[in-house]
Amino acid sequence: xxxxxxxxxxxxxxxxxxxxxxxxxxxxxxxxxxxxxxxxxxxxxxxxxxxxxxxxxxxxxxxxxxxxxxxxxxxxxxxxxxxxxxxxxxxxxxxxxxxxxxxxxxxxxxxxxxxxxxxxxxxxxxxxxxxxxxxxxxxxxxxxxxxxxxxxxxxxxxxxxxxxxxxxxxxxxxxxxxxxxxxxxxxxxxxxxxxxxxxxxxxxxxxxxxxxxxxxxxxxxxxxxxxxxxxxxxxxxxxxxxxxxxxxxxxxxxxxxxxxxxxxxxxxxxxxxxxxxxxxxxxxxxxxxxxxxxxxxxxxxxxxxxxxxxxxxxxxxxxxxxxxxxxxxxxxxxxxxxxxxxxxxxxxxxxxxxxxxxxxxxxxxxxxxxxxxxxxxxxxxxxxxxxxxxxxxxxxxxxxxxxxxxxxx
Numbered sequence: 001x002x003x004x005x006x007x008x009x010x011x012x013x014x015x016x017x018x019x020x021x022x023x024x025x026x027x028x029x030x031x032x033x034x035x036x037x038x039x040x041x042x043x044x045x046x047x048x049x050x051x052x053x054x055x056x057x058x059x060x061x062x063x064x065x066x067x068x069x070x071x072x073x074x075x076x077x078x079x080x081x082x083x084x085x086x087x088x089x090x091x092x093x094x095x096x097x098x099x100x101x102x103x104x105x106x107x108x109x110x111x112x113x114x115x116x117x118x119x120x121x122x123x124x125x126x127x128x129x130x131x132x133x134x135x136x137x138x139x140x141x142x143x144x145x146x147x148x149x150x151x152x153x154x155x156x157x158x159x160x161x162x163x164x165x166x167x168x169x170x171x172x173x174x175x176x177x178x179x180x181x182x183x184x185x186x187x188x189x190x191x192x193x194x195x196x197x198x199x200x201x202x203x204x205x206x207x208x209x210x211x212x213x214x215x216x217x218x219x220x221x222x223x224x225x226x227x228x229x230x231x232x233x234x235x236x237x238x239x240x241x242x243x244x245x246x247x248x249x250x251x252x253x254x255x256x257x258x259x260x261x262x263x264x265x266x267x268x269x270x271x272x273x274x275x276x277x278x279x280x281x282x283x284x285x286x287x288x289x290x291x292x293x294x295x296x297x298x299x300x301x302x303x304x305x306x307x308x309x310x311x312x313x314x315x316x317x318x319x320x321x322x323x324x325x326x327x328x329x330x331x332x333x334x335x336x337x338x339x340x341x342x343x344x345x346x347x348x349x350x351x352x353x354x355x356x357x358x359x360x361x362x363x364x365x366x367x368x369x370x371x372x373x374x375x376x377x378x379x380x381x382x383x384x385x386x387x388x389x390x391x392x393x394x395x396x397x398x399x400x401x402x403x404x405x406x407x408x409x
Contacts, residue, residue, distance in 0.1 A: 006051075007053035019041045029179045040134045040137070041138075046170065048171065072157070076156075078156035080112070082103075082106045084102050085353060086135050088146050091397075095394060095403040097394050097402060097404070098402045098404075106120070128404065130175070152173045211359065215249075216252060216257055217260055218257050218260050232304060233304070258280065272331055278308075279306040293325070296328075296331065319386070336363070349379070357383060359380060361374055
């Protein structure tokens with residue numbers, strides 16, 4: 001005998017309550033933006049429980065969430081999330097970039113944690129509707145080329161310290177005002193009276209950093225991901241353990257960690273995986289002198305299948321034609337070091353929603369400093385071409401179905 005049919009996630013049931021108190025929109029590259037915590041006017045919340053299924057999706061004023069101290073998410077990291085941006089194009093239109101891929105990945109992450117399932121198309125519809133509501137104020141037409149960050153989260157809220165698949169959860173979507181990492185922050189004073197330049201984090205003080213990332217290759221006990229783990233899912237538990245290594249790298253003057261995996265089969269030539277929380281690409285000449293763009297394969301489950309990563313792999317063959325081979329394959333840090341010593345290493349960059357496409361200028365691996373000249377001033381030739389093409393899709397100067405235009409009327 002089967003029980004009653006559980007309610008599915010349905011965007012058609014969405015209810016909207018507009019806020020009566022709109023928040024001031026921060027100035028571009030202000031301290032509020034660089035805090036990455038300045039929420040927009042609204043949020044979307046959908047409850048779920050194992051007996052009834054999904055509740056009614058509701059958009060309402062941005063506010064705090066109240067949970068019991070025994071909530072599963074606090075104890076067992078039963079949460080997954082996504083990250084995407086709403087872009088204001090130079091044609092005046094607001095766009096999301098391939099949101100169906102984010103929705104599909106979030107479903108895979110939820111399944112990895114025994115969180116409730118859903119139709120990814122319904123999640124995509126909710127993301128689009130929420131973005132349409134916020135876009136006009138938070139990426140206004142007066143600021144073409146800007147964006148704000150959208151964060152869907154699914155987390156277990158059941159009040160229990162028992163380790164078991166959760167019986168209650170909530171899905172919520174928030175967005176925050178967000179700066180361009182290519183721009184220098186304005187630390188001469190915060191807007192909207194929320195702070196002063198004395199409150200600026202140390203990393204924002206002083207002259208702007210030179211272009212290009214400096215990466216410290218991971219070593220010792222710190223491993224970001226391993227075969228059979230959760231490194232290929234966007235779950236909260238993947239990120240906190242990386243902070244010790246990240247803080248150590250920054251203390252030594254580096255921007256991020258280049259994560260290697262030196263486990264079984266890769267002991268003598270550690271597998272290159274990710275750069276901080278972003279995917280990592282190299283442009284080099286192979287030993288046979290073939291010009292190649294390469295990023296590590298997804299075969300071992302140690303790499304998050306990034307949306308930006310997949311998009312570069314999708315468009316790069318047509319963008320570069322026979323000039324540049326595009327490869328998704330295993331390669332190790334010893335391969336990178338050898339290519340550098342033989343003059344075959346040309347460019348490298350990190351790629352992701354937050355990092356966009358950011359060139360790498362230096363990698364420290366053991367006692368070797370690998371230098372990557374930025375031939376175009378701020379990036380290499382091929383990195384620049386990839387940045388411009390991707391930015392064009394997101395900002396409407398390159399026509400593509402990947403840029404989902406929002407209906408703001």
